[in-house]
Amino acid sequence: MSGEVSRRNVLSSVVRGAVIASLGGTAGYLVQKAKGQIVWQVDASRCVNSRLGEVSAEVCRLCTTECVVAQSAVRAVNNFAECGRCYICPAYFNIKSAVDAKGLPSEKLCPRDAIRREPIGWVDPADPANNFYEYIIDEEKCDGCGLCVKACKEPLGLGSIVLSVRHSICVDCNRCAISTACPKDALVQRPTEEALSVRKAAPLATP
């Protein structure tokens, strides 16, 4: 069948050649435009929970509720180098709860108990208020509800905790379900390396 030289076969070959050439041309244009591997990431400077100057009573939980992964792919991340290592961390303790015998708030803020508190550096057991503390977030427990992120925001905290997409969990939806719900359009697609650098929250642009 393919060996026959007929008007139909020649015409078919010509059309096929044209189709492949146009497919190739389009593919070439897209390849030349490509920027490498792209992943979703939370832009901390846009996120309602971490962006400075944003005043709202309620914490935004859309990252937890909208993600298609059962325990959201978004996690709170403590950028240790920017952490104040406070004695009473507003993201670790519920600072509105009653003070206990040791002079610390009696309740923790995280509903999933995902934050661990450890004294670091020179530890003086006699004077705990004078020590530095590391706050370590448990990846397995955190579901990115943003309570600690909001509490860590200035002026109480230094804003070292931000929400971040965990690329090992994220299934990389074509149209991220959180991005369609996010009121501040804070979920963005970035090249991998850029997405992995934890960014500091920027203040709101002055009008």
Add this chain to the structure above:
Amino acid sequence: MTGVQRFRRCLLAVLVFLILTIDSAGTGLAHAVPYERPVETAPQEETIGGGYATPPVQKPRPRAYWLEILDVVLLAAAMAVNVWLVLSRRDRRWVLALTAACLAYFGFYREGCICPIGSIQNVAVALTDPGYSIPIVVTAVFFLPLVVAAFYGRVFCGGVCPLGAMQELVVLKPVQVPRRLDYALGLLKYAYLAVAIIAAVQPAVTRDFLICRFDPFVGFFRREGFAHMMLIGGGFLVLGMFVGRPYCRYLCPYGGLLSWISRVARRGVTITPNKELDCGLCAEACPYGAIENMRAVRKECLYCARCYAACPRETNPGALV
């Protein structure tokens, strides 16, 4: 103006004046005491002492790039194997094995992503939005099955596509859809393709990826999903028992593209060339209504090799029938 009116007006003026004064005093106070942000006060290693080292921030990396390349290689290999199995080996059982393997890998292991069907939208956006680009892997996944279709027809639909494989494996008692109805329903996929492209090429804020949002089987692949989509997916599977591959034939937008390109295909499924029995068993065996006048129609044929399995010439080549 009466006295009462004048009094009211005076009262209003006084009130406005008072509110303005209090307001400006308030803001003035806020401006007078600038809040010093303690950004620089985060204690660093030397302040903390005791040999403390700042722990690194956990940054799990996405799936390794070479694994994504591997997906493309496997896609190409699966299509090559499918062409060989259907055109040379002509064996339904091996095609079924390939279908199951691809369902396991592209479906349940890769959880339905990355897929050429959804990539239609990304390609459409990348072609229209100067600020949007897609990785080379996505470009390859979109174009490979199309190029193969220009030579061999809908090879991708047959043994490779996980959505097709889901439906392929549930075909139980397929009915022959009347030609005209089949043709009319087949036009739906082009309408869906057009709607999906229009929804995708909107400005970024209003952009919507309908094909992914209404993917009926991705919920099964991920073992979790919205209840309504799981129901629709289940509905397609139940329907698929009696109507062969309803999603592929009537709704799949990528199927529409492949079907269109398959018209110029060089080779396709051939039913025992030049020695048909004219018995019509192949046409009866085809659940997709793709056999007309003892010939597989390339734009409809889904490379399942059922016609070979049903043909007395194929199963028992030496016998005199």
